[in-house]
Amino acid sequence: MKWTEFFIPTSKEVPADAAVPSHQLMLRAGIIRQVVAGAYTYLPLGYRSLRKIEAIVREEMNAARGIELNMPAMQPLEWWELTGRAAAMGDVLVRLGSSGGDDWRARTVLGPTHEEVITEIVRAYVNSYKQLPLCFYQIQTKFRGEARPKSGVLRTREFLMKDAYSFHTCKEGDGGLDDTYDRMYAAYCAIFSRSGLPYIAVEADSGPIGGDASHEFMVPTDAGEDYLVQSEDKAYAANLERAEVAPLADEGGAADAPLTEVHTPNLGTIDEVSTFLKCEPRKMIKTIIYEANGEALVALVRGDHEVNEAKLARAAKVGMVAAADAALINKITGADVGFAGPVGLSARIIVDQAVTVMHDAVTGANKTDYHITGVNPGRDFEVTESADIRMAVKGDCAKNGSPLTFKKCIEVGHVFKLGTKYSEAMSATFLDVNGKSHPMIMGCYGIGLNRIMAAAIEAGHDEKGICWPMSIAPFQVVICALDMRVEEVSTLAGKLHDELEATGIDVLLDDRDARPGFKFKDAELIGIPIRVTVGKRGLADGIVEIQTRRTGETAKVPPLDAVDTVQKLVQAAMEADCARKTK
RNA sequence: CGGGGCGUAGCUCAGCUUGGCUAGAGCGCAGCGUUCGGGACGCUGAGGUCGCAGGUUCAAAUCCUGUCGCCCCGACCA
DSSP states (O other), X not given: OBGGXXXXXXXXXXXXTOOSHHHHHHHHTTSEEEEETTXXXXXXXXXXXXXXXXXXXXXXXXXXXXEEOOOOSEEEHHHHHHTTHHHHHGGGSEESSOTTOOSTTTTEEEOSOOHHHHHHHHHHHOOBGGGOOEEEEEEEEEEOOOSSOBTGGGBOSEEEXXXXXXXXXXXXXXXXXXXXXXXXXXXXXXXXXXXXXOOEEEEOOOGGGOOSEEEEEEEEOTTOSEEEEEETTSSOEEETTTOOOOOOOOOOOOOOOOOXXXXXXXXXXXXXXXXXXXXXXXGBEEEEEEEETTEEEEEEEEXXXXXXXXXXXXXXXXXXXXXXXXXXXXXXXXXXXXXXXXXXXXXXXXXXXXXHTOOSEEEEOSSTTEEEEEEOBTTTBOOOEEEOOBOOOTTOBOTTSOBXXXXXXXXXXXXXXXXXXXXXXXXXXXXXXXXOEEEOEEEEEEEEHHHHHHHHHHHSEETTEEXXXXXXXSOSEEEEESOTTSHHHHHHHHHXXXXXXXXXXXXXXXXXXXXXXXXXXXXXXXXXXXEEEEOHHHHHTTOEEEEETTTOOEEEEOHHHHHHHHHHHHHHHHHHHHTTXXX
């Protein structure tokens, strides 16, 4: 491809609206252009890269025995009501018409995923255990009414996803869910390795989608919105939403002071009480009232800790917890919000492990404007249910004793064991050998292709621009013909271009009538992994230069050896990218 | 959805506080000439409903009201 016949609108200026590196660079390199908040055009350069990512994903999914199909973005709202997700998703579900209307638009949504559609297909066509297992996948545009799109293509309202859905008669054994789950997990590792991403697979919370196992694939970068918690010895890694901590030891040295009520007028927060009583937050017990299944559920954590609602819900064995409203808090505690405490409280209480080893703590008195000091768990209130229900924090250790580290990261893939939530809701059943009916057991497996692209840029760029992994670079090689007016230069550059193209390498020939510095800057900005420089100065010495973008290493070779050298570099780079997996 | 910020040329921005002639700069773009191994230079030129609507005024990019859009922080996030 010749630069003058292609379309690469680069820019020197840093776009004012872009905050994160991948967004800035994608705009500057002419990869994307925003159309509205949360939706982008992929310009030719960007689309080449996206198609390469798509090709890798498709190859690996096929290799993992997935079968591809295509489903519509438009779906009936009715199916989303069947599974309860219309309500669960709320405004995130994009509707064609206003919910007040009663025409087809009001009954149609744009799919944020396709569990309902695929389950309906299986319900319609699959009746027997003999037809299972099945694993479908699609690579398609999806829609989510994100309240706040951000960070370029990392969080958008329209995006390209690979979603796979598997259907089984059983969890374990031949053809079972576990089998496919493991195969998908392995395929994901292959996909992210081949895409040149430094990724980490972690235990994740499965959230309201339900299911009993889930892993996320994370790429560490400051632009991410998730936190990865990893032990220093790398033996443990999890999403912050799920990360477990080692129990804290009893610090002892307690006087086990008597209970004392203190007046704390209008002081309802940990900070206020802590300052007023000159008592560190870590010496206080935070009492949070939740509502679960229509009943009050009380969580106790140390004053300097936060409740992890996902962990709390799991520990309490309830589907979901929601913060209680003031009325419920008042009813349970007999006090205004801000003065709740465990002493004398009659409700189901889950005590965080860190609270169980506290002594002489300060907490609410269940009496407006009063707190109590000298609170000792076990002595002053019964600890009937204790669990790890808090967010991990700096200083915590994994269960094996290794200290935990925290990194921001982007989620690029997620695999779930779904179970029978959708098959039951939509009656996707099969008959077993005995003619007995069962709901199918399902798994689902998603990858955000746009995020792979952004993550690759986040993980691979420098002050000059993008450093693409070879496998997903829009072009693998760029030839800078330094002065197209010089006959030998343009002839040789054209010849190298044709020869490289003939060997199957994606090569871009910068044949513009521009000065050398201009071409170098552009080549670096758009991040082509290998640059071949053809100039009359080099030709006078009988050489062309071959430079690697990522390292800056330069080889000077005779023109006749150039194609061979480039081929070897491309090959080596592909292999090196595959080895970049961090864990 | 709460808090903050910003809408002026393709891009980055000035002008607005204190209303006043034909709305500016740099980059980019077009023509001509010089230049050509790290974003060259000179001359000439094109390009604007100042987000939109209403209001105040002799006069509005500037003041007022409304509205739409975009970005950031937070909440939310299968």
